[in-house]
Amino acid sequence: MSVNIGEGGIPDALRAATVQLAVASDTPRLDAELLMAHALTLSRNDLLLRQRDLSVPPGFAALLDRRLAGEPVAYITGFRDFWTISLAVTPHVLIPRPDSETLIEAAVAHFAGRAPQAILDLGTGSGxxxxxxxxxxxxxxGLGIDASSGALAVAQGNAERLGLADRATFQSGDWAQGVDGQFDLILINPPYIARSVTLAGDVLHEPDSALFAGVEGLxxxxxxxxxxxxxxxxxxxxxxxxxxxQKVAVSALLVDAGLAVRALxxxxxxxxxxxxxxxxxxxTA
Incomplete structure (x- = not known):
């Protein structure tokens, strides 16, 4: 389909795009700004500062078409911000979400006044x-493990682009099978959706292998x-x-393994x- 973004400048185009994206997104204005910035090869901040001095680029309408068809913004632009870094993402990996930053916040609190030396990331995805x-x-x-060769390629590319490749190693693996040694910090974001759950929105475009985990998601x-x-x-x-x-069910598995558990x-x-x-x-924990 072809979208109508109007005849005016960027402010008018963003308003028109926001109205149209409201049927496909919970964040239509943000989506419109990110797509416009991508079409202009600018950061979103630069776009917002300069929008009245710029013209709507020819490729913007095609990007809107893709978003209206349900494709996630991160896959369209190829990037997603997470914590303090920006990551390349492709359909080989889950799109990093703010919810997952809770794991980093937990680590920062745990290691207040000191620093972990060895880090393990199981199911690293985009890294x-x-x-x-x-x-x-x-x-x-750190060491990142993933079963997907496509995901490992994305993670390695991100490490190189961020200047972290000398401290990050990525390898194919089946969770912790064959991983030796001990780690100060272990980060884990496994698939946890029950197979019977009906999905909607962006996750329909993300890899099933990174989403579903059996009948109960466990x-x-x-x-x-x-x-x-x-x-x-x-x-x-x-x-x-x-x-x-899943707090009760997963906590029970960890306690049965001999660990102390608390939820954030x-x-x-x-x-x-x-x-x-x-x-x-x-x-106590």
Whole structure:
């Protein structure tokens, strides 16, 4: 389909695009600005500062067509901001989301006044969690594991573009199978959607293998939890993303493995991150 963006300048085009995108997006104005900035090869901030002095580029209407067809903005522009970094993304990887920043926030709180040296990212995808952590702690080194060769290529490219390739290693693997040694910080964002759940919106374009985890959405947690005690270094932690209703079930798996667990909420107030640590001698986390 072809969209009508009007005859005026960029402010008018953004207003028209926002109205049209409202049927396809929960953030139509933001989407319109990001697509316009991409079409102009500018940052969004530059676009907003200069919009009255610029002309609508010829490619903007085609980008709108793609968004109205349901394609995520991040796949259209090829980038997504996460924590303090900007990441290249492709349909080989999940689009990094603000909810996942809860894991980095948990790590920053845990390591207040000190820094992790060795970091493990299981299911690294675009490398978002590992590279955000390495950007936070300049003396740390990290290992990212993923079963997808396409995802590993994206993660490696991000590490190189961000100047972190000398501290980030990526390798193919099946969760923690064959991973040796101990890590101060383990970051984990596994698939956790039950197979029966009907999806809508951007996730329809994301890889199924990074979304679904069996009948209850717990299959990968069941495989990961038993390996964590051997991987978490003394004084270290694992930050594990969960679905909003999975706190009890995943916590039980971690406690059964001998770990202490506490939950953290995302900005919407949903349980989003479980912090797993070695219990103290008095039984507290």
């Amino acid at each position: 978002a969690l590992l590279l955000a952590a390495l950007s936070e702690w300049p003396d740390a080194n 299959d990968d947690y069941r495989r990961i939890a038993p390996d964590l005690p051997r991987l978490i270094a003394p004084g270290g932690m694992a930050a594990i993303e969960i679905g909003y209703d 909420q995302d900005l919407a107030g949903h349980d989003r991150c479980l912090v797993a640590t070695w219990p103290q001698r008095d039984g």
